Amino acid sequence: MMSLKAETMEADRNLETDVEPKEHYCDVCATSFSRRSSLMRHIIIHTKKKPHLCELCGARFAFKAKLKQHLMLTHANDKPYSCRKCNDSFLDKTSLRDHMAMHSKEKHHRCSVCGSFFLKKSYLALHMRSHTGEKPFSCETCGSCFSRKSNLTDHKRTHSGERPFSCGICGSSFSQKSHLNGHVRTHNEERPFSCDICSSSFLLKSYLVQHMRVHTGERPFACSLCSSTFSQKAHLIGHLRRHAGIKPYSCELCNACFVQKSDLTRHIQTHTGLKPFCCEVCGSCFAQKSCLIEHVRTHTGEKPYFCKVCCVSLSRKSYLLEHERKHSGYKPYSCGVCGSSFLRNSDLGVHMRVHTDERPYTCEICGSSFKQNSHMLGHRRKHSHLKSSSSTNISCDTDTTAQIQTIKTAECKI
Template sequence: METHTEKKVIICKVCRSSFCCEIHLKKHMQEHAGEKKIKEKRHSCVQCGRSFYYESMLISHVRSHTGEKPFACTICDSVFSSALILKSHMRIHTGEKPYSCEVCGRSFRNRSTLYVHKRTHSEEKPFSCETCGSSFRQKSNLLTHVRIHTEKKYSCEVCGSSFKSNTKLSSHKRTHFEEKFSCEICGSSFKSNTKLSSHKRTHFEEKSFSCEVCGSSFKQKSNLVTHVRIHTGEKPYSCDVCCKAFSDLSYFKKHARIHTGEKPYACTICPASFSDRSALKVHMYTHTGVKLFLCDICGCRFARSHHLKQHMNTHKKAQ
């Protein structure tokens, strides 16, 4: 009878990466040997002071200040600040995943994602919170966690709400004083004339990009590209954590926040924050008193769709 033995996992003493054999570990150690040859970061950014080993890295970094994105994707029109980021992005379209885990065989589009994945084997959590000692595999997760300890120092003198930054406080104050700009065509209201002008273009702009399969038309080529995937079944955006795939980049980004815990959409009235814009929009109804969801049986209104569904069950039980 054949017996199966567990694979021996070898740990790198420098970075705690995991390997299945000595040959892979030896090859990996050469990377650390190369790191030691670089003595100092000689190229510094004059705007923020960050330093880099190579001039090419500095040039790419400076674009984060200027906003320049000279590298464009020929497939979906996305633009990037460096050729390296563009190269990584192109793998979304090609499906290429050149970085493989020596322990379990899983493949990834980016080397950095592979490094994060390897920590699931070594259980390494190199990013620690200085306040409570909690540890995390990714720096982004640590930054999200630290907000728990951050004090809210900026208070609104009108309603007393507190915020973590003066920027968020200023945005909140506009809800008390700012004039509403309304669209005379559809009645939608906006906080600034700039947003109103942008909205008005949706009423007049021509939809020049048409789907050859079903005839649907779109104002932007990128929207057409996303739509066509409904017909082709293509899902180029794959989650490196759970492998779930998506046809739309926005849905993929929303999903990724499940793993990172990021909640970038903050309420300007109370401390609540959310992982997607639609959840914030629903939450705002609790402050405005708007109840969009109507029961067509008894006329009761609700601020949330699931409250309406719960309410509808009371009618079903009564029948």
């Protein structure tokens, strides 16, 4: 959790513009700064003073941020300072003190649009951009715009490949500090953000926010090309790629291409054959954890996804999306040959065989082939009927062969 003071400094930096004059100079190295406070922090480098003491091990640091990083990486499991009101624990006294200020509810700055209150005027200024849509910070490389300077800084690393935040335990590096914080929790198995409805817990607060939309049904990301809406921005981006026919992720083993990186990850597991996620009830194993979770619902009977129109409950999110299309009449899968539209991609695949004349289902008895599995199964029942007839002493090999040939000739026309 970022301390209140750190958040204030971050907000102040976000409000700072790139054109602000740098009037404060370091006498030692001549580096210039736009604020005197920034200069004073810089001077500490030259004095070699380390005023920030770790109360747990005695280590000293020149900057408070370095002390906090040390506490998180070295003493991640030691949180000796606890809040008396909510029992949250913290690494240092400063974080506890800032946390206690949150309980005081001294938020004097009110948003005139939505009524939200903020501790600092700078917080309110940042919040107002969510209403105005103002994004004053733009990327010189790709033109993307952001409401906060810190978001632009994070974005620039996607171009440069810079990963300045390193894990002191395993050496993994990250482009954002929040990603490092979430990673560190994987080492100590900490999941501090919990859902009040189903008790699921998460490494990052953003994961919890996404999860809550499962319960609320909120889908804030809308496609500008069709009526589809999504609970996550990443899902909308993947959806837009489907409209455009873009598949940027390719498999190095078979050259198959995919819209989303997660689709490629799932595909690669088909090459490895690994199925590390096993059901404790029946022993079935799966390549992905999400598949195991869906499978477990066949044992528990849980159906967490509800249709807002008819209140029917379903066990899988994909089932809910498909079901909702029946109410809306939306058919996203279109035939490029004749323009026919379908609810499911599988239905489109079956339809395409009308144009290609592909017949992937073959009868093992007589070799007849069919476009649909249901047609092949119906055909095989006729073989079973002939076999049962022959068992009642109407067994004439010549006649039976003739009947099979008649069936084969008639159904090849299907």
